[in-house]
Amino acid sequence: MAENSTGKGPLSEEELQELVASSDAGARAPAGAVGTLLAVVAVVWSLFQVILASPLANYVLPGDLINNSRQVHLAFAIFLAFMAYPALKSSPRHYIPIQDWVMGLLGAFIAMYGFFFYDKIVNAGGLADDTDKWVALIGLVLLFEGARRALGPAMAIIACVFLAYVFWGSSDWVPEVIRWKGASLKKAMSHMWITSEGVFGIALGVSTKFVFLFVLFGAMLDKAGAGNYFIKMAFGALGHLRGGPAKAAVVGSAATGLISGSSIANVVTTGTFTIPLMKRVGFSSEKAGAVEVASSVNGQIMPPVMGAAAFLMVEYVGISYVEVITHAFLPAAISYMALVYIVHLEAVKNNMPTLGDRVVSLGKTIGGMAVFFVGFAGLCYGVKYPVQWITAMVPSGAAWILAVLVFVAYAVLLWFAAQVPDLEPDDPNAEHVELPVVGEIYKAGLYFLLPIIVLVYFLMIEQKSPGLSAFWATALLFVILLTQRPLKAMFRGESDMANAFRAGVSDLTQGLIDGARNMIGIGLATATAGVIVGTVTLTGVGQVMADLVEFLSGGNLILMLIMVGLLSLVLGMGLPTTANYIVVSSLMAAVVVELGAQSGLIVPLIAVHLFVFYFGIMADVTPPVGLASFAAAAVSGGDAIRTGFTAFFYSLRTVALPFVFIFNTDLLLIDVGWVQGILVFVVASIAILVFTAGTMGHFLTRNRIYESVALIAIAFALFRPDYFMNRIQPPFExxxxxxxxxxxxxxxxxxxxxxxxxxxxxxxxxxxxxxxxxxxxxxxxxxxxxxxxxxxxxxxxxxxxxxxxxxxxxxxxxxxxxxxxxxxxxxxxxxxxxxxQMPKEVIFIPALVLLALVAMLQRGRMTREGVPA
Incomplete structure (x- = not known):
């Protein structure tokens, strides 16, 4: 049970912010010169990463620094980990003990060891000598301690187990099935620290090149005020509906998923407003917290960022970033649809009241949101035509012209924003809740869409690298944070321009600090996961794991997938999503593909990686260590374990979908054309809603047991029409x-x-x-x-x-x-x-007829019992 200083109940705002800080950015915030120094280091790290991603990197930064950027990245992360995260709960929060200074500086130096002694290492052919091996061992110890502080003990313990296997894998106490010849300290340290196979491998490279920029982008967008704007817009659109606060929580969390890669931060950011309002309309503390957990955690499966996993998939699967987010989009979208429907069914089942006194039809609300999303997508796509025209007309000066046009668009949208008051966070506990009116507040933050349009345009239309795309979007945010306050003041005829500009500089600086501190845990997670990946490549344990899993599952693909899912859940109980994904995909992705092939099923590698990732994020939900559930319980004052179990029940579709897209890759839009893609989207949307109605026990009215069974069977037929068609007509001769x-x-x-x-x-x-x-x-x-x-x-x-x-x-x-x-x-x-063979889509006809039959049965029962629709 979450308790505050006064006893049982929800935590205060200050305690909640400390909860987020301690898990995401570090609980220590020393004052005075030391605090200023840490802020400067964080700002320098952010600026270094921005310059590294910019087109000017080769002109501004020395080549040696660019080539060793992973070492620099880890040096900043290790140093700030020892500065920001206390060693123990009893350790001081307001000053930094001398031993933390020593470990932080030594860790940063050893992280940069490959940079300082580059020539020596190259001349030795990348092999460690006696000095190197001891330096590397100390580096690993400090890395594990930093990871323990920032991520909890599980990550460091798992890495230590794998490292022990490297040294003592030939011992008699190691089961014979996974025994290997073992490695010397020198060989192991060469592999783990000196080469790019271990700590400084692909995962840390992705963190350096891509992830930092997207985390910084999110931190700065939030600092600009976009988070509050998205929540207000969601409440304005949905708050007046039955169960409106919960529906708004789902949509608001989907939007803030663009900003935050952290499910815990997402829970606290949106939950402090949404959870009290959900309780107000009749949700219990546990159900209100569970809705927020389910929607916040799902923010990590929503493209384009996906909690950093999208960028790792690019490297591990060997396909482009655009392909990754194309494959990931449909399951994420229908998963959010299902969650909105779950909330609706909870509100209908319990006859919950509405908030406020506005009456707006559900049809108009859905229609308006659809028009917005289609219009936004059309705008992102349509921008390419004027850009192409300008580029063709003025090839050499097109960049400057486009930059001026973007600034003009920004100035116009900011002028619109200046015509309405700035949006202030509402008090969810106020006696009278006044829901925002979308028609009155939308102007206040339209300019926040500009950086997102720039990001999507460069990613999807220009198909630039994720790092460069995030750089241009972040560069625009630099301009927005510096100028939004003074320009608004000017447009409103206010005279206090100097203070407004100083406030803008302060916002920008704080955004840079927040971005860097939010990256400490991710940087250390990817580096520590590199030890596990390095163990797999050094020992060949991946093939052994394949044999072991095949033995335990008896070659049954479904049983093997269940085992992989459980492994992801268990590991994820102590690991952040990104690290969990790296570990499980390194061990199990190739196993699933190989055993699938042995079973006659060709499983695309991207499907396996998404399967692992989906189960990895479920670990933030699942008791007893579901961190997001504990955060939600801290906001709601409910029981954390019950909140976690309820959130897991609400997330059943996130558990079911990976099994579906392993066997039906159409859901990932693999080798699917536009027309078929639209059909797949429509049918999958119906299927997930029918599955939700079956598992929630409520469709048009409360289900009979046979109706729930029928609805789940219909959902299965819509998701897997090939299962039935293959039994009617064999697919192969x-x-x-x-x-x-x-x-x-x-x-x-x-x-x-x-x-x-x-x-x-x-x-x-x-x-x-x-x-x-x-x-x-x-x-x-x-x-x-x-x-x-x-x-x-x-x-x-x-x-x-x-x-x-x-x-x-x-x-x-x-x-x-x-x-x-x-x-x-x-x-x-x-x-x-x-x-x-007949088209498998023929199966949709009897499935939809059966769905109509269930609907008729329930409508007839509602008429007889006088139940309102």
Missing amino acids: IIEPTQLEQELDSAEIGEELRIIVSGPDFDTGETKDTTLVLTVETEGSGAERLDALGLLLMEEDGAMKMDEPLFGSPISDAMQSFDFYADDPVVISSVKATAD
Whole structure:
């Protein structure tokens, strides 16, 4: 139970802010010269990252500094971790003990070790000498201590377990199935600290290049006042509806998910306003907190930022950023739709009152929001035409002209904002709640959309790198923070311009400080996770994990996915989402793809990474360590464990969706055209709402048990129409392996064949199967197409034997785990060609008819019982 200083009940605003600070930015805030020094260090870190992402980086920063930017990034993070986070709960908050100064400065120096001694390390071929190994070991100890302070003990403990496995993996007490030969201290430290395989690996690189800019962008947008604007707009649009405060909490959290990558900060930022109002209309403390938790945590699955995971997926999956957020968009969007519907059903079931005295139809509200989102998307896309025209007319001066036009647009929107009063946060506990009127307040913050438009334009239309896109959006925020106050004062005819400008400088400085402090935990999480990734690459434990999971699951894909989900949940109980995603995806992503292939299911790598990520964020919800649930309980005064369980129940769709898109990749818009994409969106939206109605026990009225079962079955049919169609008409026809060449000879360009390959495993020698998809991409005979695919086949004794594929051929990577030189041959055991099948969408017809039947049953019952609609 969350308690304040006076006993049981919600925490005060000051205590809540300390809760956020202690988890996200560090609880220590020393005053005087030391506080100023820490602020200066934070500002310098932010400015360094902004310059590093800018087009001027090569002209402003020395090349050595750019090449070693990961070391600089970690040095700032380690130093600020020891300065901002006390060692223990009993440690001082208002001054920094001498030992923290020593550890912070030493940690920063060792983080920069590769920069200071670059020539020595290069000359040694990246191998550690005796000095290097001890320096690296001390660096790891300090990194783990910094991570313990900033992230809690779990991250450091897990990293220590993996590091212990590196050294003592050959010991008798290590289970034989995961035993390996072990490594010397020198080899381990080379791998973990001196090379880019461990601490300074891909994860820290992503944190350096991309994540910092987006966290800074969010901190500065919030400092400018966008968070309050989004919440007010959401309440103005939805607050008057039944269960309106909860609906507004969901939409407001989706919007602030753009700003905050932290579910805890999101809960406290929006929850201090939404939770009291939810309680006011009839939600219990636990349900009010649970709605806020579910909507805040889901902010991390909402593109374009996705709590930093989107940028990691770019590196790990090897696809562009635009592809990542395209695949992630539909599940996130329908998940939020379902949450709004959950809130609506709770309000209807409990006949909750409305807030305020305005009457606006639900249809008009939904229509207005749809028009806004479509208009905003159209504006982001339509901007490219005038930009192209200006670029064609004035190639050399286009950048300056566009910059002037953006500033003019900003000035015009700011003039509109100056015509209305500045938006002040409302008091949710006031005796009379006056809901904002969208038509009166929308002008006050329209200019906040400009940086978001710039970000989306560069990301989606220009398809620039995430770092450069965030740089231009952040550069515009620099201008906004510096000028919004003085320009508003000028437009309003006020004379106090000097103070307004000083306030703008103060806002900008605080935004830079907030951005840097919010990055401490992420920087340390990605660095510490690098130790785990380094262990996987050094020891080969990933393949062992594949064998172990296959053994435990008996080769059953569903059971294996459940195990991966549970692993993500368990690890996530003590790890931040980003670190959890790195750890589980490093261990399990390839396993899911490989075992899926053995089961005959081709699982795209992006689907597996999103699966892991979805379960990772659920750890912030799930008791007993759901940090977001504890934060919500601290706001509501409810019981944290009950809040967590209720939030988990509200988040069932976030648990179900990953299983759906693993088997139906249409939901991720993979190889889906525009027309089919629209159909998928509409049907998936209906399916998630029907699933919600089934699990909540309420559709048009309270469900009978058989109606809930029917609704869940309908949702399954809409999500997985192929499951039923494949049983009506098999999707493949079986062909004799010896007929493969003839089949390829007659195949059309773009046609796919699936071959099942059986043979001895390279590590265990046991026979295993895998499924390969052969796509016909070239003209020619069957033999020529076999050569193009890299297949070397030989028919012998009625079997189609297979030699090791040509290196670099389309299938060579997929066949690496087979032993082609064992006594038993590798053979093609089966060939499947795509059969003529009715479109799977035909299944939608009986599913929707059954849905209409359930609706008729419930409407008839409502009429008989006199229940209002």
